[in-house]
Amino acid sequence: MTTSVLRKPDTIASDDVSLVERVSRLSRSELTPIAHAIDEGTIYPEQVLRNLGAAGAWSAHADLRDTIAGIAAIGETCGATAFMAWCQNTLVWYIVNSANPALKARFARSASSGALLGGTGLSNPMKSFFGIEQLKLKGRRVEGGYVVRGALPWVSNLGPDHMFGTIFEVEAGETAAGDKVMFLADCADANVTLTPCKPFLAMDGTGTYAVQFRDAFIPDDQVLAAPAMPFVKNIRAGFIMMQNGMALGLIRDCVAIMQGVRPSLEHVNRFLPQQPEDFTTLLAELEAETMELAATPHESSNDYWRRVIDLRLRAGEASVAAANAAMLHCGARGYLRSHRAQRRLREAYFVAIVTPATKQLRKMLADNTREHQGGQSGP
Numbered sequence: 004m005t006t007s008v009l010r011k012p013d014t015i016a017s018d019d020v021s022l023v024e025r026v027s028r029l030s031r032s033e034l035t036p037i038a039h040a041i042d043e044g045t046i047y048p049e050q051v052l053r054n055l056g057a058a059g060a061w062s063a064h065a066d067l068r069d070t071i072a073g074i075a076a077i078g079e080t081c082g083a084t085a086f087m088a089w090c091q092n093t094l095v096w097y098i099v100n101s102a103n104p105a106l107k108a109r110f111a112r113s114a115s116s117g118a119l120l121g122g123t124g125l126s127n128p129m130k131s132f133f134g135i136e137q138l139k140l141k142g143r144r145v146e147g148g149y150v151v152r153g154a155l156p157w158v159s160n161l162g163p164d165h166m167f168g169t170i171f172e173v174e175a176g177e178t179a180a181g182d183k184v185m186f187l188a189d190c191a192d193a194n195v196t197l198t199p200c201k202p203f204l205a206m207d208g209t210g211t212y213a214v215q216f217r218d219a220f221i222p223d224d225q226v227l228a229a230p231a232m233p234f235v236k237n238i239r240a241g242f243i244m245m246q247n248g249m250a251l252g253l254i255r256d257c258v259a260i261m262q263g264v265r266p267s268l269e270h271v272n273r274f275l276p277q278q279p280e281d282f283t284t285l286l287a288e289l290e291a292e293t294m295e296l297a298a299t300p301h302e303s304s305n306d307y308w309r310r311v312i313d314l315r316l317r318a319g320e321a322s323v324a325a326a327n328a329a330m331l332h333c334g335a336r337g338y339l340r341s342h343r344a345q346r347r348l349r350e351a352y353f354v355a356i357v358t359p360a361t362k363q364l365r366k367m368l369a370d371n372t373r374e375h376q377g378g379q380s381g382p
């Protein structure tokens with residue numbers, strides 16, 4: 004995201020430069036040269052993620068609007084890194100909202116500085132809460148913690164010393180059977196195995212793995228919340244709205260792509276139904292609404308929750324539409340593997356399919372309408 008702050012090129016971490024400007028500068032200087040390699044999956048940008056942490060990108064959770072603006076600034080250059088930024092920010096979001104003082108004392112500082120990297124394995128739980136699939140992790144209480152087993156098919160921003168937040172269900176036959184527990188999983192645990200995924204359409208440089216838990220011990224100071232459901236209700240709007248940062252950055256770059264080819268192709272591109280100005284207007288609307296809702300991420304009214312879901316749905320759809328328009332404006336030059344227009348299109352589909360995916364968001368809205376005419380469901 005561009006800001007009106009005066010530029011001082013030599014002072015990346017200077018106090019008088021806004022967080023967003025610092026993140027934006029770092030993204031332009033460090034991500035631009037490697038965005039193609041990240042897209043191809045030959046680089047997982049660990050050092051850039053740590054540098055972004057040092058610049059404050061993972062420590063702005065007192066005001067989620069700053070966090071989102073930071074993710075958008077990264078997303079203007081690289082959608083995959085914007086997704087990793089979201090992963091890292093969810094990890095911090097879970098930790099700062101946890102009521103477990105031992106967990107916070109152990110992890111808050113390292114996660115928000117980027118010394119500890121990681122993400123979130125909430126796709127399966129989020130789908131299970133809305134009746135789409137069963138919870139894949141099961142756990143039982145033991146002295147000093149829990150023992151967890153099961154597997155998650157995709158978790159991103161991982162590596163051998165990374166951590167991520169996820170949820171298991173207490174096994175049948177145990178005390179509190181059926182309860183959900185949210186915890187931090189440690190990839191360094193010998194009973195936690197990471198298996199690389201098959202190549203994706205995009206996002207291959209995002210450190211995405213299948214994760215298997217073979218009776219992994221989770222000590223009490225890695226428990227984010229037990230029971231998990233009130234906690235999930237508290238963090239869910241922030242979890243979803245931070246994803247809008249991915250959309251805002253991507254759409255902004257799609258507008259730039261369209262404007263970039265205007266001098267040479269205006270005479271024919273003006274016949275296309277969607278022009279950059281259309282997306283500038285749409286972007287401004289999405290951004291204004293995101294910032295309005297992100298000002299109060301713990302609001303509990305149903306009306307607020309519906310607005311969050313609806314906005315996230317529109318952000319995914321607008322990403323795909325903007326990237327599609329950018330492709331059509333570029334024509335053959337955007338069809339080159341070296342051009343970022345086609346990368347943007349592939350990244351845009353990810354915004355629309357990462358949990359909560361377009362289809363899940365539509366189901367959530369439909370369920371919510373039905374429930375609020377009577378009944379209850381969801382976390």
Ligand SMILES: Cc1cc2nc3c(=O)[nH]c(=O)nc-3n(C[C@H](O)[C@H](O)[C@H](O)COP(=O)(O)OP(=O)(O)OC[C@H]3O[C@@H](n4cnc5c(N)ncnc54)[C@H](O)[C@@H]3O)c2cc1C
Nearest residue numbers: 123124125126127156157158159203206211356357358360
């Ligand atoms: C690049 C990438 C990164 C991701 N990173 C994360 C992450 O960090 N954290 C996280 O929690 N989730 C992650 N996911 C999962 C993602 O958020 C979605 O849950 C996933 O894309 C499926 O969503 P869906 O709505 O299409 O699910 P659905 O349509 O409901 O179907 C998904 C289910 O179908 C089955 N399935 C279908 N195809 C396959 C396949 N090829 N291999 C295995 N199972 C299959 C699985 O049971 C899966 O749960 C990632 C996915 C991708 C592609």
